[in-house]
Amino acid sequence: MDAAGSQVKEECAQYAGQVQNGFITTNSGKLSCSKIIHLIHNNNVKNQVSKVLNECELRMYTSVAFPAIGTGQAGQSPAKVADEMLDAIVEFASKRTVQHLKEIKIVVFQTNMLKDFYESMKKREDSNSSTPESLISLLKSFFWGRKTSIEKKKPLVLENKVDIVTFQICGESQEDVNATESWIIKLILKEQFENCISDELIESFSDQQVEALTDLQRRKHVTIQLEKNCSPPCIKISGLSRDVFAVSVEIQKMIKKIKDTQEEQSKSELVYNLVEWRYQRNNDKYVAFDKLTNMQLEDAKIAKKTHLTVKIIKKNYVVDLNTLQASDDQGNTINIQRVPKNEGNL
DSSP: OTTTOHHHHHHHHHHGGGOBTTEEEEEOTTSSSSEEEEEOOOSOHHHHHHHHHHHHHHTTOSEEEEEOTTSSTTOOOHHHHHHHHHHHHHHHHTOTTOOSOOEEEEEOOSGGGHHHHHHHHHHHHHOOSSOOHHHHHHHHHHHHOOOSSOOOOOOOOOOOOOOOOOOOOOOSSHHHHHHHHHHHHHHHHHHEEEEEEEOGGGGGOOHHHHHHHHHHHHHHTOEEEEETTSSSOEEEEEEEHHHHHHHHHHHHHHHHHHHHHHHHHHHHHHHHHHEEEEEEOTTSOEEEOOHHHHHHHHHHHHTTOSEEEEEETTEEEEEETTTTEEEOTTSOEEEEEEEEOSTTOO
16 A cells, blocks of 8 residues: 555545445556555455455456455465465456456565465365366466467377287197187187276376386387377376386376476466566676476575576576575575565556
8 A cells, every 4th residue: 555655545434435346446556557445344255355346347447457356464365365365266257258358466474474375276276176177277377368369289199019929839739729719819818908097187298208108018018098088188008017018107107296296387487477586697797597496495484495406598506595695506696586576566
């Protein structure tokens, strides 16, 4: 309110007796936005967020930014607030009538609350509830902005594997030959096993990972089939049970690695929206670290670590998180900055 200036305070005083639906709307004053929606506090955060979102759509606003409502003087649990705010956004995003509101931001000033909001989003993504996948994607689009063009997915193509083994059976009678053939078939079927791994992330497999599948197929003497038309996509492994088990473990590791990478990218994006770490160049200008290093520095600060090794221009530096200086193994030092974002812009 102080940052908005006296004009906004006067408007609030003017409309104080005309509160409808639990909020009033004023001009932005000195803030860099078009309007400010002031909420009358109550404990139902989900209901408050829903009202604001519907008001924004009604007024044809294209974006809105929320603080972590109720986590200040009201003293509500950050985890509860995160769940209720995201519940309201999911419900709003699922409406087919939404046309104008394209971007929703939740600005978390206290970095220790970041984990609560991240876990709340992750819980929805990992949930086995009835929330459709398209709705999760829509929720992400509200936070990260909608992409103007959709990248065309490259089809997954796995090299066909056909190993033919021919048995020539000779015997004293046709009966003996038939019995031997039957015994061989039973033996093969007894040792054969098939496993199917289904996961949405299979669609994200790169050329390198498809190549790794081809290599597994060749080395482990199994057949691997990519079932791309299934929902979710599926990898079917057939062969001797011990080989199928070994290959299944390797494929699960590949899927977990993709999941961990995507989660790390999402978390680094969230951290980057809150704070930016920078290092000083020779011309005295400060340059932002990449988002992954930015997250690692912020995590180290939150964990109260004193030092962290990072790469600056392809060279290892040890950052002293107390003095905000980075040193290389030759004693050269670089100044570091930590710059919080969005303060005073709501």
